Amino acid sequence: MTTLTAALPELRARVSPRETLRQILLMTGRALQKMRRNPEQFFDVTLQPLLFTPMFGYIFGGAVAGGVSKYLPLLIPGILVQTALTSCMATGVTLREDMEKGVFDRFKSLPMSRVAPLAGPAVADTVRYAIATTLTILVGLAMGYRPGGGVVGVVAAGLLVVVTAWSLSWVFTFLGTMMKSAQGLQGISMMVLFPLTFLSNAYVPASTLPDWLQAFVKVNPVSHVVSALRSLANHGTVNSEVGWALLACAIVVAVFVPLAVRGYRRQL
């Protein structure tokens, strides 16, 4: 063996779990730093609750529930889920744009965990989901929403929304690693999101729908999350819907994190 090869550093075969966690936190820090510098990233999560909650409330309130204040317990959990879904779509789009920049070449060439560059933005974006959730609830309260679940129930509902959004953001992160452009991703995401949120019990009671549509609404995971939120926020009770919602989130994470990492590797 020559002296030169002997002088090479000792090479590690893989990234340890501890290193992975550390790198995820580093990448989260980077994403938060960029968020602070680019307040535009807060526009959607700020404006959407401020705009959509009154809009849906005053337009549909009378027709669906015979009054705005009677409609709010139905509507607020629906709006919460819809806002969460659109803001986690933005997570995927932002990541896609970021990946087109040169810095991702460096991340790929560094001896670092493959999941960290994806997980960092996902973790950082929980800040955005929390903002959207808080604003929606505040606007609801201002419009006369009086949740029966009290503070604990509402906070629990808020946490469930953030967890759901974080889990679903992995679907869009995965799509982000597969699609060629941010615009394409945005287009596809809208096509998935609109039917998912509107063909659910988010805005109207499922019982008012035709049978064939009810069948879909019942299996739509969005409906389960909305039902879980209603039970937490309006009644302060943890029912089986909460369990289903959490299970669905766990399944989404278990499936899409590996898929996203594989997609990221395959770009190589």
Place this chain on the structure above:
Amino acid sequence: MTDLAVEAQGLVKKFGELRAVDGIDLQVHAGEVYGVLGPNGAGKTTTLSMLATLLRIDAGSARIFGVDVHHEPHKVRQLIGLTGQYASVDEKLTARENLVLFARIHGQRKQQARETAADLLERFGLTDAGDRLLEKFSGGMRRRLDLAASLISSPPLIFLDEPTTGLDPRTRGQMWDTIRDLVRQGSTILLTTQYLDEADQLADRIAVIDHGRKVAEGTSGELKASVGRSTLAVRLADPADMDAAARAVATVLGRPASRTPEAARLTVPLERADDAAEALIALRRSGISVQEVKVEEPTLDEVFLALTGSPASDEPDHASTGPAASGQLDEMEISR
């Protein structure tokens, strides 16, 4: 064991139908500066990306200091530093934040990472600009920062992808000085470039690639010798003299001259400086008047013409360039 920093055999990368890299062999010795020279689209960046684990290798194999790139990419990543063609740094962060982030990814603690960043900023003359956002950096500063970021872990092998493309001449000179410093410290460097003079200035050995294939390899002296050290170019006062002028020059130098009739221009490779005088005297004796005389250093295009028989920018035409290229390669191997 091996003292080869890079050992690639039959590398292939396909993008759909296009074979962007079509069977390239490379051997880079530890401690040397190796230049990969070729026009845009020749497959330089693709080759580098495969060696740097950014792109999957479709066929063939590559080892970095004996570690297989395909099977153990994580180990390879601990041995290399990559400076990309489009600066691989984060535009939305400051220079210092970039370096601290990369240092921490490499496992340094916060304080240590800060010191590393400060040292590198100092060394690359970026201390004053360290806390500015990269968006406000000039192209040259961005490249320097990018190079600095590649050196954080003191990797034994550094890839530089077109380090000076798009830089003004002064910044380019600074970048060259920086690269020379790295060489003095014993780094092995694999760089790509489209400029013959850059390869000439920096590289110990050069591979010329075209259409995804290596068409020649050697020192810059050997490459230039294949097209003559420099070229005499004359513009004739009267384009009608072209034939006579070409005959006169060919007779006295014993080599054919190439013509560009539309510009009334005649060029001939020079083996010695005296050849220029001989050619001009021959023209005067034949009574041919000359409007302009220039001695030109060989350009990449001329190296290509000589090596492949087709201009560098031509469309793929393997049927005709293939044999010519391998013939030239043999000649060069013999000449070494």
